[in-house]
Amino acid sequence: MRTTSAARRRLLLVTHHYYPERGAPQRRWDALTPRLIDAGVDVSVLAPPPHYPAGRLFEDRAEYQPGRLSRGRHGERIVRTTFREHSSRLRSRSLDQAVVAWSSICLGLRIFRHPSLRPDVVVGTVPGIPSMFAAWVLARATRAKFVVEMRDAWPDLIEPAGLFRAGRTTKARVLGLARTFVHRAVSRLQARADSVVTTTETFAEVLQGRGVDDVAVVRNGTSYTPDAADLASSGLAVPTSPADPTGPAPDGGPHLLRDRPLRVAYAGTVGRAQDLGTVVRAAAEMRRRGRAVDVRIVGPGAEVESLQRLAAELGAPVTFGGPVPAEEVHALYRWADTVLVSLRDWQPLEWTVPSKLYEVMASGRLVTACVAGEAAEIVASTGAGTVVLPGDAAMLADVWSGWVRDGALPEVSPAAAAWVAANADDDELGRRYVQLVDHLMEPEQHAASAGHLAAAADGTGCPTCEIKAVPEPPERAAPSIGAVRPSGESVA
Structure with missing residues (x-):
């Protein structure tokens, strides 16, 4: 040997x-x-x-x-x-x-x-x-x-x-x-x-x-580190000027929606596993209900063309763009009221956590998480945002409609960014x-x-090599949860 x-x-x-x-x-x-x-x-x-x-x-x-x-x-x-x-x-x-x-x-x-x-x-x-x-x-x-x-x-x-x-x-x-x-x-x-x-x-x-x-x-x-503008637009500092068309709403920052659509962003792979057709259908349902929403999907993938056709067919307020350079991700997140993380309703995807989720949590933005299993548990337990059952366009439209109706977004807990920094x-x-x-x-x-x-x-660790598992997120209620699927439930 x-x-x-x-x-x-x-x-x-x-x-x-x-x-x-x-x-x-x-x-x-x-x-x-x-x-x-x-x-x-x-x-x-x-x-x-x-x-x-x-x-x-x-x-x-x-x-x-x-x-x-x-x-x-x-x-x-x-x-x-x-x-x-x-x-x-x-x-x-x-x-x-x-x-x-x-x-x-x-x-x-x-x-x-x-x-x-x-x-x-x-x-x-x-x-x-x-x-x-x-x-x-x-x-x-x-x-x-x-x-x-x-x-x-x-x-x-x-x-x-x-x-x-x-x-x-x-x-x-x-x-x-x-x-x-x-x-x-x-x-x-x-x-x-x-x-x-x-x-x-x-x-x-x-x-x-x-x-x-x-x-x-x-x-x-994730290497995402919030800059001063991120902190300002997340409500943790002075909001940007009302004259800034890409900044948050005036008189209260991003937590009050005033005379403009709800801004939703998705940045990442646009493939079958991401199930963004559900997002397009939810946006179309929002328009049908008379609720203003502006969804932006940016990134490459095999499903881009089919999603563009679906959005055109349904008249959904969704725009598409190519991959966003790393230096422009901060600007996209600052523009958004909420950032999407989405996976299809497949049981094996309940055992995965999209790497994009860590980036969004680090940014301090409100997560709209169309996920189940471990990813849903992390979002819910850290107060990072709202969890919606994968594939449920009506539930997603209900959640967004509620925010528009109330003119307010759920607060994001500082525990979300802290969890990413630790894990x-x-x-x-x-x-x-x-x-x-x-x-x-x-x-x-x-x-x-x-x-x-x-x-x-399982968390006990090896005393010799000190390899330890990432600790489970703390048990605490999220400020706003549409629904959470138990991690062991079958989606077959």
Whole structure:
């Protein structure tokens, strides 16, 4: 067995998404990488050239050529793989992921079996699913520890997401068999991994219930820090001038709606899982009731065009825009009375927490949370906003109509931003990942505690590596809750 010292711990990340792309997976590792490096971990990355979400190469640069080794902005070693241009269709994107995974295996075997680069830990992060299979091959070939990082509740999302949907035709039967195979293969890799990393307590418990013993919880983080203008427009300081057309309402800040529509913002991925059709229908219902609302949806995704058609068909007061640069997110949130966080009514999504939720909570804005499960519990218990049952357009319209009728918004508790600072801080999350690497590199110190990561996930923690689960949010009532679905209730 190879010995290692803290100075030569080597981690190889196999991923389909990496900087300079933008998105939650990219942001996660852009935050973790410098903290791992600062702790003495040598980080290498196998990733395709930046081509998300358009499916085409951002720009033709030398360091993006397949097999080219370059240094990332944090000093990490990056090897770019081959990729396949793709459309927004599932089949096209899946083929791209398969091509990237195969290229990762070929390049990884050629480059990272060299003694000077051989990793101690290989991390395969999902999405996409093929990346975890490529990581498993490379971990076995290099005799490294294998870590599966599940950002979402795979393989459980395969069926509700309609992947490999079965039917009566021969093609449909083949797809049904493929779905079963992928489900079993992902579950088997999770069980055989040296450790599985999840981003939520709930999914960690689900995996532990299936016999996956080594589970660590490292949440997604956020770097969002409210500026002076954010604090002013949130009612915690002097409101902006009434002459400012994008500022809050006069004579009382954002808590009094005066002679203008309720402003609702959504910034993020516009896909099937976000169920923004419910939001469009709720906005149309508001107009039917004579309640003024202005909904702005900004971001990329496969559902943008269909939502635009739906809004036009229903006459909904909804406008759409492309991705908002990070520096403009503050302005969008200041414009909004409430910021949407939305997920579809699928049971596996009750085990996830959108990374966008932490950003909105940190901003101090009122959250309209169309979510269930752990995400709903966090919003309700910290007083971050109002929870509405996913998929219930009438309930969402009722909640918004009530605010317009009353001319007031619910107060946001300072506990919401405080919870994010305590539980989604990048420095703390980086420390947890370093502890995970240390734990994997020193198995003899943990031989008597095979379930120490499981203990960390349930809050008791491991006394040796100090890996601790993110604490549950405090039990307290939210100031305004439309409805909260119990986390264990089935949505099937």
